[in-house]
Amino acid sequence: MSATSLLEVRDARKSFGGVHAVDGVSLSLAPGEVLAVLGHNGAGKSTLMQMLAGALPFDGGELWLNGRPVTFASPAASRAAGIETIHQKLALADNLDAVANLFLGRELRTRFGLLDDAAMRAAAVPLFARLNPNFRNLGDPVASLSGGQRQVVAIARALQFQARVLIMDEPCAALGPSETALVHDLIRRLRAEGVGILLVTHDMPDVFALSDRLMVMKNGRLVGVTQTAAVTEDEVLAMIIAGKAPATLG
Amino acid sequence: MSGATQRLAVMAAVLVAIATGFHLLTGSFLTAENLSNLVQQTAVVGIVASGMALVIVARQIDLAVGSLLGAVGVLMAWLQYTHGWGVPAALAAGLAFALVIGLCQGALSAVVGLPSFVVTLGGLVSLRGVAFLIADGKTQPISDPGLLALGGGMDGTLGEGWSWVAGLVLVAVCVGWQAAQRQAQRHAGLAPRSLAREALQASLTALGVLGAVAVFNAYRIEGQEQGQGLPLPLLVWGAVVLALSFVARHTRFGRYVYAIGGNPDAARLAGIPVRRVLIQLNLLLAALVALAAVVAMARLNAGTNSMGTGMELTVIAAAVIGGVSLAGGSGSVAGTVLGALIIQSIDSGLLLTDVGIGWRMVVLGQVLVAAVVFDRVVQR
Numbered sequence: 001m002s003a004t005s006l007l008e009v010r011d012a013r014k015s016f017g018g019v020h021a022v023d024g025v026s027l028s029l030a031p032g033e034v035l036a037v038l039g040h041n042g043a044g045k046s047t048l049m050q051m052l053a054g055a056l057p058f059d060g061g062e063l064w065l066n067g068r069p070v071t072f073a074s075p076a077a078s079r080a081a082g083i084e085t086i087h088q089k090l091a092l093a094d095n096l097d098a099v100a101n102l103f104l105g106r107e108l109r110t111r112f113g114l115l116d117d118a119a120m121r122a123a124a125v126p127l128f129a130r131l132n133p134n135f136r137n138l139g140d141p142v143a144s145l146s147g148g149q150r151q152v153v154a155i156a157r158a159l160q161f162q163a164r165v166l167i168m169d170e171p172c173a174a175l176g177p178s179e180t181a182l183v184h185d186l187i188r189r190l191r192a193e194g195v196g197i198l199l200v201t202h203d204m205p206d207v208f209a210l211s212d213r214l215m216v217m218k219n220g221r222l223v224g225v226t227q228t229a230a231v232t233e234d235e236v237l238a239m240i241i242a243g244k245a246p247a248t249l250g
Numbered sequence: 251m252s253g254a255t256q257r258l259a260v261m262a263a264v265l266v267a268i269a270t271g272f273h274l275l276t277g278s279f280l281t282a283e284n285l286s287n288l289v290q291q292t293a294v295v296g297i298v299a300s301g302m303a304l305v306i307v308a309r310q311i312d313l314a315v316g317s318l319l320g321a322v323g324v325l326m327a328w329l330q331y332t333h334g335w336g337v338p339a340a341l342a343a344g345l346a347f348a349l350v351i352g353l354c355q356g357a358l359s360a361v362v363g364l365p366s367f368v369v370t371l372g373g374l375v376s377l378r379g380v381a382f383l384i385a386d387g388k389t390q391p392i393s394d395p396g397l398l399a400l401g402g403g404m405d406g407t408l409g410e411g412w413s414w415v416a417g418l419v420l421v422a423v424c425v426g427w428q429a430a431q432r433q434a435q436r437h438a439g440l441a442p443r444s445l446a447r448e449a450l451q452a453s454l455t456a457l458g459v460l461g462a463v464a465v466f467n468a469y470r471i472e473g474q475e476q477g478q479g480l481p482l483p484l485l486v487w488g489a490v491v492l493a494l495s496f497v498a499r500h501t502r503f504g505r506y507v508y509a510i511g512g513n514p515d516a517a518r519l520a521g522i523p524v525r526r527v528l529i530q531l532n533l534l535l536a537a538l539v540a541l542a543a544v545v546a547m548a549r550l551n552a553g554t555n556s557m558g559t560g561m562e563l564t565v566i567a568a569a570v571i572g573g574v575s576l577a578g579g580s581g582s583v584a585g586t587v588l589g590a591l592i593i594q595s596i597d598s599g600l601l602l603t604d605v606g607i608g609w610r611m612v613v614l615g616q617v618l619v620a621a622v623v624f625d626r627v628v629q630r
Contacts, residue, residue, distance in 0.1 A: 055519070076521030091519040095512035095579035096505075104509055105520035107502050110434075114500045118431075221423035 006031045006066065007052075007083075013060035021047040023220035024061070029165065029196040034187065036211035036217050037086075037200045038240055044220040045200050046088075049167050052198070053085040054078030057245040065165075076105065084163035086154045088170045094143035098135075098153050099124040101142055102160055105242070106176065127156055131186060142149055148179025155186050166190060169200045184209055204233050217245035254582055257573045257628075261588040265476065272599030279599055282469035286481055290402040292594040293483035294319075294546045295561060299568040299586040300487075300494045301538040304504075305531055305540030306569055307443040307511045309578035312532075314351070315539050315565055319558030320381035322348050323543040327553025328388035337394045345540040350378070352536025352617060359448065360528035374562065381555040390553040401548025402481040410467045413479030417463035424455045483545050487587075490538065494583045507531060512579035567614075568593055571621040592617070 003193040007029040022044045029035050037045050039248030050056040052063065062069055065081055072078040078085070085091075092101045099121050108116040121138070127178075129134040132152050142150055150169060158166045171187070172180045187210055191197060199211060207214055208228060216223040216239040224245030239245060272279040298315050305312050326344035329335040335343070355373055392398065399406040408416060428448060434609040435442045440450075466484075467477035498504035506527045510519045518524050547553050572589025574581025596617060600610045 034472065053519075074521065075519050079521060085519070087519060089515075091513070091516035093509040093512035093516050093520075093579075098510060100505065100509075104505075104516070105522050107505060113502075115502060115505060117436070117500075118434040118438035118440055122440050125440075200382075 005029065005064070006033075008064040009048075009052070009061065010064070011061040012048060012051060012058060012063070014044075014051060014056060015059055019214055020220045022051065022117075025217065025220070025222045026061075027215055027222070027225065029198060030197050031164070031194045032191050034197045034199055034211045035189055036196070037198055037217070038202075038205045038207065038214055038236065039217035040240060042219075043217040044171065045217055047076075047220075049085065049169060049198065049200055052078070052160065052165075054083075055085075079105075079161070082162070082164035083167065084158040084161065084165070085167040086151075086158070086171060087167065087177060088173065092142050092150060092153060095141050097140055098128065098142055098145070098149075098156075100139045101120040101153050102127070102156050104157075106161065122158065124156075125149060127160055128152070131156055131159070132182060146179065147175050148182050151175065151179070151183050152186070155183070155190070158190065163195060165196045165198070167198045167200070170202070171199070172201070172203060204236070207236070208233065216240055216245075254573070257286070257362045257625075258582070258585055258588065260624075261572060261585065261592065265588055265592050265595065268595050268599065272595070272602065276599070276602045279602060282465050282477075284598070284602075286466055286469045286478060288591070288594055288598055289484045289487075290481045290549070291567055291598065292590050293402075293481075293487040294549070295564050295594070296487045296587060296590040297538055297542040297545065298535075299382050299565045299572070300491050300583045300588050302565050303495065303569045303572070303574045303581055303586045304498060304507050304582050305366075305535055305566055306566070306574045306576060307578060308507045308528060308531055308580050309511050309514065310528065310531065311566070311576075312355070312366065312370045312535055313562050314370040314377055315535065316558040316561035316563075317374050317377035317381065318348060318351055318536065318539045319543045319546060319561060320555060321351075321377045321384065322540050323547045323557045324381045324384045324390060324545065324553040324555055327392050327547055328385040328392070330392055331390040331553075332385065337397050341544060342542075344543060345537065346535040348540035348543075349533055352532040352534075356529035356532030356593060360525040360532075378555075378559070381557075383442065385553070385555070389597070391545060392543070392552060397544070398548050398551060399546055400482050400486065402483045403549075403567045404471060404478075406482045406548070407466070407478040408480045408482070408485065410476045410479050413467055413477075414460075416480060416485070417459050421456045421459050424459075425452045428452060456516050467553040483549070486541065486545060490541070491587055498583055503527065503530065508579060511580070513579075564590075564593060567618045573623065573625070589621075 005028045009027045010024065012022050012025045025048060027035065039045050047056065051058055054075045058071070063071065070081060072081070072106050093104060102124050103120050108119045110116045124138060128138060132149070135149060135152060137145065142153055171183050173180060175183060187197060199206065211228045214226060214228050214236065215225040216236070223239050223243050269280055274283050278284055289313055302312060302315065322344045326340045329340040329343055334506065351373065358364050358369045428451065432442045432448065447474055447481065463480065466480050469478045470476065498507065506517065506522050509520070509522060510527060514524065532616055550557060568589035569581065569586050570576060570589065571592055572581070572585030572587070574585065593614060596614060597610060600613060
């Protein structure tokens with residue numbers, strides 16, 4: 001593997017019953033790189049991402065992180081290793097406020113073992129201010145926040161816990177134009193801080209605005225990987241639909 | 251005020267309105283004697299309801315609490331009366347029995363994945379049978395004076411002096427906690443609330459607690475030299491509510507209970523040990539049922555196979571009227587106090603105004619429906 005690789009997947013396999021949901025897929029991700037993951041519904045993207053997030057075990061193949069082979073028994077193990085996942089249905093507890101969601105599962109505690117609300121809030125205030133100066137309602141249940149603000153809460157988790165790899169599943173689905181711009185801005189900022197980002201999306205404008213490289217999957221297999229700047233939107237669509245890499249890609 | 255605080259304020263106002271209304275009708279509702287009886291009648295349901303609130307918040311339900319209370323109550327009384335066990339050993343055995351049942355029911359729903367409704371519906375029927383089997387349906391009287399005092403009544407109160415001490419200690423703890431919170435906020439670099447607001451909260455606490463002590467001290471039974479003071483069942487109930495409110499608000503366990511109720515998938519993906527939390531919750535409720543069984547047994551002076559019959563529904567109603575959503579994720583332990591008191595006030599008030607059992611049941615059922623309708627309307 002290359003010296004600069006942050007995350008490397010080699011020959012990953014996963015089947016459900018007789019169906020090969022992920023069939024021998026390999027990929028690598030460098031620090032500060034955005035790799036778009038494309039494909040039809042059922043192409044195996046979400047399964048692959050869940051394997052990386054520790055939510056599904058590998059049936060075969062290897063996962064390397066910072067040059068070391070790793071296996072994750074649970075989502076918590078993946079998070080502890082620095083892989084943060086933002087699920088499509090934003091994994092937020094809607095009844096809790098932004099601060100509680102930011103620290104969910106990793107609460108700060110006082111020396112008596114109680115929740116350290118003051119410390120959590122003190123850490124959250126500047127973080128949210130940095131991400132979105134308009135974010136003031138830290139004490140409201142996140143159910144009352146807009147889609148963009150909820151996305152900010154999910155992204156804030158990656159920043160607070162210094163994720164090295166961020167997996168984002170359709171981060172801009174169901175967002176308005178200004179909120180999409182906000183999320184794009186956050187993704188660029190995370191990239192500038194050296195975070196490697198796997199961006200699962202159907203949205204071509206997202207792919208071309210954000211990604212450095214893109215990979216296309218079909219029927220659980222990898223169709224091809226290419227520099228985003230080297231292909232046109234039509235060529236990418238052809239890869240997704242026909243499942244064939246264009247001739248220009250060696 | 252946050253939404254939850256507003257909800258509590260509304261329920262408190264409803265309770266005051268109900269009490270005032272019955273006082274105008276009967277002339278005897280808002281007397282120290284009646285209020286003392288009222289809280290003693292409510293304590294058993296209140297103790298269980300405070301745990302039920304957290305169970306429902308986590309999207310679970312426990313229909314077996316009434317039958318479990320019966321089985322545990324009979325077991326504890328039977329070990330004392332028929333087998334001559336000492337009080338501590340009998341109570342410990344009752345607690346152990348309740349915890350085993352809680353563990354089994356919790357494991358069936360959290361680990362095996364059966365709906366808690368079904369698991370505990372089975373428990374509701376079977377445990378009532380167990381309550382009958384233990385002592386072959388015979389009533390088991392108890393006689394230990396210390397144990398009987400836990401049921402309240404004439405000899406089950408703190409007396410005037412100790413009631414003031416208990417009240418002052420509680421106020422001191424609350425104000426001390428407020429000061430500690432303030433210190434923590436300043437330490438973390440947050441702007442603390444204004445001193446005026448802190449002072450307002452502290453004075454309201456003091457007024458409420460010491461006012462209650464004054465009321466219970468004003469209840470004097472003929473021939474007694476001083477007032478009765480705080481009934482012991484109220485003391486037990488109050489301690490449970492304070493402890494559970496604290497756990498819900500300030501511990502990781504409490505935070506997880508609410509997170510699981512808000513979004514179980516999010517809780518799992520955030521690395522929360524969902525199964526473990528649900529089993530712990532079952533054990534907590536089982537322990538509270540055992541405690542409530544002690545109080546119920548002491549109030550009855552016996553353990554009988556019918557104790558706690560139908561209680562599960564009163565307990566769930568108290569939680570729901572107190573603002574716990576059956577959809578999970580919202581509600582508070584403190585709310586169940588108001589819910590339980592509202593149910594008992596309506597029941598006692600209608601009794602005092604000579605309304606028959608039929609109409610009492612009709613009214614109580616519709617109060618439950620009205621509380622849920624209220625929540626729906628407010629949510630919109």
